[in-house]
Structures are given as C-alpha cells and as structure tokens.
Amino acid sequence: MDKLEAAFERLLSPKGPDGNDVQFQSAEAKANYQASITRLRDAIQLREPDRVPVTVLPSMFPYLNAGMTVEEAMYDYDKCTAAFKQFILELKPDMHIGASAPGPGKFYEILDYKLYSWPGHGVAPEHCYQCNEAEYMTADEYDLFMMDPSFYFRNFYLPRVFGALSGFSMLAPYTSILEMYGVAFNFVPFALPPVQATFQKLFEAGAEALKWAMATGASDGELTTLGFPTILGGFTKAPFDVLGDTLRGTKGIMLDIYRQPDKLLAAMDRLVPIMIAMGVGAAQQTGKPLIFIPLHKGADGFLSDAQFKKFYWPTLKQVILGLIENGCIPFPALEGHWGSRLEVIQDIPKGKTAWMVDQTDMAEVKKTLGQNACLIGNVPSSLLKLGTVQEVKDYVKKIIDIAAPGGGFILSNGAFFDEANWDNVKAMVAAGREYGVYK
C-alpha cells in the first residue's frame, strides 16, 4: 500500500488523542464520516465518488454570522468553537478546517506580535486581522540566514516580529554547545534580565496557546464523533512566499530578483527541506495528511513567465513532491488569478494533490491542472455576499458541469471569506449536494 492509501486507511478508522478508536455518537455519524472520507479519497485520487464532496472554507464568516465580532472570536475560545460547531451542524460539509482561523488574541498580546494588526490592536473589533508588511529581513542578511536559518529566526527575525522576544537576540547559537571546555559560557545569557523576561513571557504565552489548542482540538474531536471529518494536518509554504511574505516583503523580494538573484535562489534552495519537514511534521503530529500551502506571489501579474519558472515554481514543486513522498496531500491555494501559470503547474504527479481555485476560470483549470489534480472551488466571494440564491445555484451547477466529470472536484467557495449572505452559503452547499450526484 502506498503512503497516501495508508493515510486514508488511518482516516477511515480515526483514533483520538489517547490513541484509542474514536467513539462516534451514533452509527449514522460513523457512516456519514466514512462516506465523506471515501468521497474525498475518490475525488483526490481522480475517481468519481457517489457525489461531488462539498466543503466550505471560511475565514471569519462563522463567527460574524453567529453575531460575534472577530475580537470576541479571538478572545473567547468557547464562544468561537461553539459558533463553528453550529456552522458545521447546519451545513454538514464533507470536510472542514476547524475553528482555528481566529487564533488566540491573548497569546498575540502576551508576545506583543507586531507582524499583524488585529481587533483592538490596530483593527476594528468586527474586522479580520491584517498583515503589516515590512522588510523584517534586510537585503544584506541572506548569508546570515543561509548559514543557519534557525539561528537567524531566533536571534533576528523573531525579536523583530514579537516585541516580547527581544531577549532571544542575546542567546548564543546552540551549535556552539560542543564539549565540557567552555560549555558554560553558552548559558550565561540565560542569567541576563532581558532573556529571563523573554522566557517569562514564553511560559505565559505557551499556557495561553495550550488553552486555545485544547479548545479547538476538543471542537475538532467532537465534530469527528458527530460525523464531520477534518483531514487538514497543518500548513507549509512555497519558499518564494516564505521570503516574500514575511521576511523580505513584496518590494524586497522583487528587487532581489534583479539585485541579488543568486542569493535569492540559494536561500530558496535552503528552505526546501525545511518547508517539506514543516508539512510532514504537522501531518505526523495530527495524523491528518492534508497540508495547506497558501500561494501568493506567483499569481498572474506578479512575475513574468520566465521569472515564475525560474524563481517561483522549481522550489514549490520540490516542496510538493517532498510532501507527496512522505504520504501528505499537498493542498495549494491559487489565491487570486493564476490563468497564466496553469501550463507550468500542471506538471505534478497524478491524483496526489488538491488545489483551491479562487478567481481563475474553472474550465481552463480543469483542462490543464485538473487533468492531474483534484480541484477545490470556486464560488466567488462577491457572489456569496452580493448575489442572489438563484445566481449561486446557477454558478454551482455550471462549475459542477465543468469540473466534476471524471472525479477530481470538491465544491467549495474560492477564497477564505469573512462576509457573506448566509442564505447564499447554504444555497451553495445544497446545490452541490443536488447537482453533484454522479450517475
């Protein structure tokens, strides 16, 4: 049995955190759970299931729709998970992504997280958190980064994006801790007040993160017993986006393409095994094989074809292949428009990946990438918010006609959304069940 088949077998007989078999709340719940997993398995491996699997992939919508602000969802974990449960019970999707999107507000506060603004910290209570892009890694730090990425992250990057982690900048590299002679010198920084203050904050932040993870984990577990699977194990990123999103920033990485292309390429090579390990590690820890890869700066309009082929795709492809080799299901999201990239990205192993499609034309995607990969999508955010129920149904019917034949299609919205008309969201799911039956 190959590793992917083994992963699906494990999903079909799920275990709880204690290692024992999950006790479903009813025989019906178990049957629904297994039917959904089988549907997803067929769709991902490009076979026709009994019907098109249906999912909804929201950002803040379940919480706003429950009458909460994003701020409440980020600070009240019980309220957050209760709203998410209600959302799932109402829609009954074939898979979900859990209630972890809001994240723990208090945790960000404790560590003085500067990379994002969130409700009460630079953003209004009812709005989603947003990234503060900057050059957190400067143009001259590539060599330092490549010498030891973990050292670079701990001593340079983390203190810049978390105010409370400034003490990290005083620590010695762990790789200096070699033998008895001199070993103690490496530990002197731990006696210094700024380092101790940082560790105090870490204990506090860790406790808060655990509290939140217990709440979302319990929520996922309960939903499983009710028959609603999540197969999402974690996430990783394309090496170009690792550098372009939060280290060098958009402007920084675009200039590096001209000013220091060799360093950029070398740094991305350095990141490939690290990003593979990130996804594989998450899948092993959670027992769930689907690894999300949000794709950003390879979209249409960012780079030329030649630049895409040279700078974006090769290392992303290596990450995808590495995940597949280790039994993961890469789940890249083509955020925005990707029509000009389809010919290039279709070059991947058949039946091993699932791609979220946002605004790219579904017919074009099916003809190219869709020949080798399962597609997830692509009801537009604007339609969910502004369209009529009938328009939503018509759109769902249209994309099922295009993308469902032969398998390899999961109906969903196209982009993680905050705001929508609830009737439209329900209509999308209902239409998927109605029109998605294979005959």
Next chain:
Amino acid sequence: MSQQLIDAIADMREGDALALVKEMADSGVKPFVILNDVKAAMDVIGQRYEEGTYFLPELMLAGEMMNQIMAIVKPALAESAEEEHLGKVLIGTVKGDIHDIGKDIVTFMLKVSGFDVLDLGVDVPEQKFVDAIKTFQPQVVGLSGFLTLAFDQMKTTVEAIEKAGLRDQVKIMIGGGQMDEAVKEFVGADAYGKDAMAAVKLAKGWVGG
C-alpha cells in the same frame, strides 16, 4: 537627450543608469534634461508593463531607480517650474483595510503616466475622501481594498461623496483582492480595474488624455 540613459533605465540596468546620471549631473547637464530622459524611460517601462513583458519586479526597480535619480538631481532642482499633469487622481485604501501594495503600484503607474496623484494611505475614513475631493479637486477617485469587508466600506464612501454633492465631479474606480464587476455595481462606482494598467487606462479615458 541621452538615449543611453533611457535604455539603461528601461532595460533595468540600475548600476549603469545611476552612473550615467552622476556623470551627467557632474558635467553640468541640467536636471530637467535628466528628468525628461527618466520620463521617456518610464513611458517605455509603462508600455512594456502594458504589453505583458514587465511585471512587479520591473515596476519596483523602476520606482527605486527614479527615487535614487531624484536624490541625485534634487539639489539642483529647487527653482524648476511646476510640472504639467494630465489630471488629478485621489487614491486610498478604504477604512478597515490596511493593505497598501496594490494601491502603491497603481499610484506609481498613474504618476509615471503623467497624473498628479494624492495618496491618502490606508484605513481611510469616508469623510477624509470627501474632504480631500473638496481641497484637491481630482477628476478621478480610486478606492482600494483587499478584503470582503471593503465592499460595504466602499459603498459607504461612495454614498458619502454623493451626500456631499460631489459625485458628479468625480469618476470613481475600484480595485484590489476580491473586487470585480459585481462589487462595482454594489458600491456604485463607475468602473472596476483588474490591475494597475487598467487603472491608468480608465483614468486616461475619463480625463481625455
């Protein structure tokens, strides 16, 4: 005019371009001569962007080259006359949304295409747009937003402009992440632009440039 300088900038040879500018400035070439070459190069870059041979790396590098050249020639520029513009564009990311990259690219492309652009930044309340329309007197207003939350705020902004009696004075275009024609209808804007070149075309169409 120095074709050499125009080519160096347009072909993204940053080092050559800056060396040439320094050489020209040292040998007494007037700043406006150098700046005319820069403008000619920016026209070429704009064309190549429009044709789909240039993308963000080139726009970002062009912006960097322009800033560095300005820094070299600025000391000698103090007395030069005000530039003529095609028209005025007011731009900003609407309240609640703090994304700026798309807006900055549109601003840059409008500027190099000959527009006088006032950029209000991000998280801009509707009243600030209204006030700026009164003082800056633009022909075109560009509303930017990345998130679905921007749909409502764009609508609010257009309504505020209407309420202030200014709607007939300006054309309004929207752009960013989850925007499309349906959103344009919803917010009551005049047009949606998919990218920076679309924004330039829309603005030129409206001011007759």
